[in-house]
Amino acid sequence: MSSDANCLPFHPETVAVRGGREISDYREHSQSLHLTSSYTFESAAQAAAMFLGEIDGYTYSRFTNPTVSAFQQRLAAMEGGERAIATATGMAAIQATMLTFLKTGDHIVSSQSLFGSTINLFNGVLSKFGVEVTYVDAANLDAWRAAIKPNTRLFFLETPSNPLTDMADIAAVAEISCAAGALLVVDNSFCSPALQQPLQLGADLVVHSATKYLDGHGRVMGGAVVGSDKLIEQVYLHVRTTGPTMAPFNAWALLSGMETLHLRMEKHSSNALQVAKWLEQQPAVARVFYPGLPSHPQYALAQKQQRSGGAIVSFEVKGEREAAWRVVDAIQMISRTANLGDVKSTLTHPASTTHARITPEARQKAGITEGLLRLAVGLEHVDDITRDIARGF
Structure with missing residues (x-):
């Protein structure tokens, strides 16, 4: 199995069509759909090495699948990130991010205009584990600064927001979060990388509900987190263990949607x-x-x-x-x-x-x-x- 070049030297429209394709020995032109739960090994030693991460390969579709890998590689290239991890839904992506980087006693500063389920996750789920949230006007940079506490670990924002299209200056908020030693996570579902690339403006992580414009046809659900290899590796380990992974069929459909x-x-x-x-x-x-x-x-x-x-x-x-x-x-x-x-x-x-x-x-x-x-x-x-x-x- 080989992969197309990551296409970063090309224009964004080309990356959306050509980026991240996984090609088998059959040299298929369209992305293959790999519907299998597990993979076989040539030897016990190879199996052990793959599970330890010593060599690359596919082991179990909960955390390694060629079709899902192709989706992850393409989205990472489109967002200008080093790596992406796919999840079952957009909310799974946000939850995985929060549970990866937060612990009891930590504090989030978040824009106040958010998708309803995100608010319920913050107020109804994270609060049970002792994570505190302060909501601010996304456009008010002084409010972001004033909300910072010694235990602030993460900034979260939607821009444009759901449903009022409130906006935050990503680059300016990134400067504030960096000075506070906090990660900046941006929900880019409304714009998609076709219209906005938060990582290029200073965000640490981008989350997506791939169900929305990445698919574009109302067919499947999916989510993703994009960022540096160092940060995504931590999210990957969480997703690998807890299992909110993307189905191969959904990844296959999303790859088709991303081309247009x-x-x-x-x-x-x-x-x-x-x-x-x-x-x-x-x-x-x-x-x-x-x-x-x-x-x-x-x-x-x-x-x-x-x-x-x-x-x-x-x-x-x-x-x-x-x-x-x-x-x-x-x-x-x-x-x-x-x-x-x-x-x-x-x-x-x-x-x-x-x-x-x-x-x-x-x-x-x-x-x-x-x-x-x-x-x-x-x-x-x-x-x-x-x-x-x-x-x-």
């Missing part, structure tokens, strides 16, 4: 910008949240930090939950689902779905109102998307 990532994100962003501009003109809409709009409070940062605005447009309708649900119920083409990252546009009401399990106080602090809707703009024609939304106005 740049094309898709370019069109997602173009469509989203047009939809966001249209929403700003609608009398029923109180406010639109999209990094590609000049009205976004961090528009200048988005222009500097991202290649485009991305696919997520959140907007607040006048009339609270009743009006928001009316829009959700009126759509006929757009999918009513809490997932995102699909070629198909999706619409959800965060306060009653993705963020329903956090407290009303936490939702209010994060700016998630009863009138807020999150639209993940797909690849349909913009006129069809806006006409469908207008049904609820």
Whole structure:
């Protein structure tokens, strides 16, 4: 089994297509799918050497599989990292990162606008093991500094955030975390490496819900952590032991999705910008949240930090939950689902779905109102998307 070159000298679009391919003796052109739980050895000595890590090879698909390896190598190259480790889901990636680098008595500083499950992980799971979290406004650098404690070990942020597209200056936060001796972990699920590369801006680790734009077609779930070989080796040992690993079939599907990532994100962003501009003109809409709009409070940062605005447009309708649900119920083409990252546009009401399990106080602090809707703009024609939304106005 041989591997393609890591493709780092090539343009990002080429890396997404050619990076990290594992090629067998059959010289297949497309990535092979290796559906096997275990592997055989030529001798007892070879088996012992592989399990001790003295020589390279595949032993057991919980922690070594050629298809999963290809996914890891390609994503690492796309993010500009030395290494990646794949997990079963995005939340598994975040949990593995937290449990690898944190212990009882440690402290996290986190942006306050997060995916609901991440908040539940921090507040409901890590708190059981004595890990403390302080939430701050992602854009307020003084707040990041003020939240640091002697036991702060990790900074965590989403940028853009789910669902309000709040942004943090990754390079500036990286300087603060480095000075505090803390790791900076960035959730890059919304942008993907096609639009943003946090490692190049100073982040220590990047986490992904590969379920989203890396797949891009709503087919499979997956997650990943990307960073230096030294840090990822520690995450790998945790994942190898605890088992939240990616299935080979999912890795195979994700490799296919990644080949069209740049094309898709370019069109997602173009469509989203047009939809966001249209929403700003609608009398029923109180406010639109999209990094590609000049009205976004961090528009200048988005222009500097991202290649485009991305696919997520959140907007607040006048009339609270009743009006928001009316829009959700009126759509006929757009999918009513809490997932995102699909070629198909999706619409959800965060306060009653993705963020329903956090407290009303936490939702209010994060700016998630009863009138807020999150639209993940797909690849349909913009006129069809806006006409469908207008049904609820």
